[in-house]
Amino acid sequence: MSALTIDPSPLREVGCILLPGDAGYEAACTPWNLAFPLRPAAVAVPRSVDDVVAAVTAADRLGLRIAPQSTGHAASTIAPAVGDDTLLVRLSELTGVTVDVAARTARVVGGTVWREVVEAVAPHGLTAVHGSAGDVAVAGYVLGGGVSFYGRRHGLATGGARAFEVVTASGRLVRATADEHPELFWALRGGGGNFGVVVALELDLLPITDLVAGMLLWDLDRAPEVLRAWNDWSATAPDAATTSLRMMRFPPIPELPPFISGRRLIVVDGAILTDDEEAADLLAPLRALAPELDTFARIPAAGLLEVHMDPPQPSPAVSDHTLLDDLDDAGLDALLGAAGPDAESAPMIVELRQLGGALAGGHDGALPGLGGRFAVYTVAMAPTPEAFAAGQRSTAAVVDAVRPWAAATVFANFSDRTKPASDLFDADVVARLAAVRDEYDPRRRMLAAHEV
Numbered sequence: 451m452s453a454l455t456i457d458p459s460p461l462r463e464v465g466c467i468l469l470p471g472d473a474g475y476e477a478a479c480t481p482w483n484l485a486f487p488l489r490p491a492a493v494a495v496p497r498s499v500d501d502v503v504a505a506v507t508a509a510d511r512l513g514l515r516i517a518p519q520s521t522g523h524a525a526s527t528i529a530p531a532v533g534d535d536t537l538l539v540r541l542s543e544l545t546g547v548t549v550d551v552a553a554r555t556a557r558v559v560g561g562t563v564w565r566e567v568v569e570a571v572a573p574h575g576l577t578a579v580h581g582s583a584g585d586v587a588v589a590g591y592v593l594g595g596g597v598s599f600y601g602r603r604h605g606l607a608t609g610g611a612r613a614f615e616v617v618t619a620s621g622r623l624v625r626a627t628a629d630e631h632p633e634l635f636w637a638l639r640g641g642g643g644n645f646g647v648v649v650a651l652e653l654d655l656l657p658i659t660d661l662v663a664g665m666l667l668w669d670l671d672r673a674p675e676v677l678r679a680w681n682d683w684s685a686t687a688p689d690a691a692t693t694s695l696r697m698m699r700f701p702p703i704p705e706l707p708p709f710i711s712g713r714r715l716i717v718v719d720g721a722i723l724t725d726d727e728e729a730a731d732l733l734a735p736l737r738a739l740a741p742e743l744d745t746f747a748r749i750p751a752a753g754l755l756e757v758h759m760d761p762p763q764p765s766p767a768v769s770d771h772t773l774l775d776d777l778d779d780a781g782l783d784a785l786l787g788a789a790g791p792d793a794e795s796a797p798m799i800v801e802l803r804q805l806g807g808a809l810a811g812g813h814d815g816a817l818p819g820l821g822g823r824f825a826v827y828t829v830a831m832a833p834t835p836e837a838f839a840a841g842q843r844s845t846a847a848v849v850d851a852v853r854p855w856a857a858a859t860v861f862a863n864f865s866d867r868t869k870p871a872s873d874l875f876d877a878d879v880v881a882r883l884a885a886v887r888d889e890y891d892p893r894r895r896m897l898a899a900h901e902v
Contacts, residue, residue, distance in 0.1 A: 456512055456535055458491040464508050466501040467494045478540045481522020485766035485832040486529035490538040497543050499649045506647060507621030509537040510895055516619060517897040518647045520561040520587030526866045527899035536897060539647055549574055558588045560649040568752050576655040577751040579607040583760035589648045594863035595640045595817045599721040599754055602692040602807030608639045609813035610654035616646035619895035637886040640817025642862055643898040645890045662729040663721040663757050664746035666736055670714035673697055673790045676739055680718055681777055683735050689807035691732060693720030696801045697789045719757050766832045770845035771864040773857035774824040781855040788851035797830035797844040816879055822857040827864045862900050871902045
């Protein structure tokens, strides 16, 4: 059916759906990443599972595509396809956390963000395999895999998913576990949002009340020395340590903390799941480089959400990503040439996330783990069309510089540019995911970040 033949006006019968021109439509369509505006035929803002069922059923009846979204951090991956044939399902009002302390699990409602989960479970001496930013939605993070600062010890977040409650493209509510709809359960553990609207999920929790975490900071001029030292350190670091290294360039604006405003920096941050003495021994080689700021200390587990200093407000940005099998001396030189102190057109942030350990795999799911030693993630701010174009070039240039060391696949959660499934998964996994989608979305109604 052509988008030109679809009249969305019958959707007004569903109370939670807004059409263009309705009060609240613009706000509901605005994603976290402001560089990628969305203009769907209609947007649903459900406050109950029944609302989701009604909205999806009505959209299916009209032949519309269905695009679930909680916060819109990954809006860039669906923006080109969202149009007059699409119902955006904005889940930001469908939230909640129920904690089962004895079982160490939490039931998380579809649009809930990580900060809400961490705050709900912390009073019980528990935490979750959460992301570095508290405002990222749990569902999208888990569906894509989920790399955490707990990752090298506890694996991808999706490995801790015990159940998914999903409204399929036809409006049917199903619960997927290892025993019920097991193929759908397998697909949802890292296979993305191709299979329905996730309205709730059940997650394992970790019995962690505090940990050693923080950052080490140097001027970017120290990058050649710090990058090489961290690369060597990370090669032998125990699974208890999960860290990242970022080379960053900040504009001189008052919204930024004084210690970073207008500066060029290299920062190592992360978490260490050991006692204080072991953590100090482990950090000693990095502290020997005399950072100008060292915040590593034992903190409450809930404080880990603040360590990475992700942007606290929606903003316009572009990015690029790859996974790296390794970085030898030539690879380090290539990265420094693209992002180090002498790089004239480097993007605002170039990050290496430390992989390995339990992140290499261990659970049964579409994405059991990630190959390689590092994930590269590059970000440029894009407040104007000119900055957008320049950011596309600069972020891609860093990835191109290290491409000779790239792994065979990339990671969905870090891939803000639309990728074919063959870039994310091995061929046998792609075929199995397609078979699951044939069963639960045979007409390809669902619009996912990276389609199968």
